[in-house]
Amino acid sequence: MRATSKHLQIQGRSANLFSFCKCLETYYLYLNVSVDNGSKTAEVSRENVSGNFMKDYTTVYTYIPNSTFPFWAFGLIFIILSLVIARAYYKIRGTIFNIQTIGALIMFTFAMLWTIIVFISEDYSKSFVRDTIATKKLKNVEGIVTQFDPMPYGGHKVESFSVNNVHFEYSDFIVIQGFNNTKSHGGPINGDGDSVRISYYTKDNDNYIVKLEIKNYH
Numbered sequence: 001m002r003a004t005s006k007h008l009q010i011q012g013r014s015a016n017l018f019s020f021c022k023c024l025e026t027y028y029l030y031l032n033v034s035v036d037n038g039s040k041t042a043e044v045s046r047e048n049v050s051g052n053f054m055k056d057y058t059t060v061y062t063y064i065p066n067s068t069f070p071f072w073a074f075g076l077i078f079i080i081l082s083l084v085i086a087r088a089y090y091k092i093r094g095t096i097f098n099i100q101t102i103g104a105l106i107m108f109t110f111a112m113l114w115t116i117i118v119f120i121s122e123d124y125s126k127s128f129v130r131d132t133i134a135t136k137k138l139k140n141v142e143g144i145v146t147q148f149d150p151m152p153y154g155g156h157k158v159e160s161f162s163v164n165n166v167h168f169e170y171s172d173f174i175v176i177q178g179f180n181n182t183k184s185h186g187g188p189i190n191g192d193g194d195s196v197r198i199s200y201y202t203k204d205n206d207n208y209i210v211k212l213e214i215k216n217y218h
Helices: 002-032 046-055 073-093 099-134
Strands: 057-062 139-149 159-163 166-170 195-203 206-215
Touching: 073 099, 099 195, 099 206, 139 166, 166 195, 166 206
Parallel strands: none
Antiparallel strands: 057 206, 139 159, 139 195, 159 166, 195 206
């Protein structure tokens, strides 16, 4: 009888423990099911909340080193052209001491100097951006676009806007290490009122965009 009594007590405790676990399971499930006749959700997972929040913003531009055409390469055209002209007139005149050949050699000299200067300048700018990103010295601003001034399709001026008193300007016709796609050329910024998040760097008192995110972008 004592063995039977102990056995019954163990069974009773096991049943109570099982009931307690079931209660916890039911309570947990209750927190995750819909309430108010299924019209509202009692709990939304943090991942979904975070995911939906991030989806509000769309990344429309991210800086990629060496993604732009090297401006210094245009100098190569004039270097080659000047050499062709100089060689042609040298063959015709039989001497380099003629105005056409001398003129071509002068053009070659200026083209060579221009190409070297622009190459060094572009390489420095790219290195500056890479170092700024690597050392995490980028600045960030988030807010509403104000003072938007679009660029005409033919150029003649830059496009510009401000976000929380941080000013940006750019043009499709100016090669820079950063965002430069204007509205008239299919750019993503429509004008005042756009909600944006921007990562940028400052160089020579000018601000350059390396990452542009727009809220509810279509």
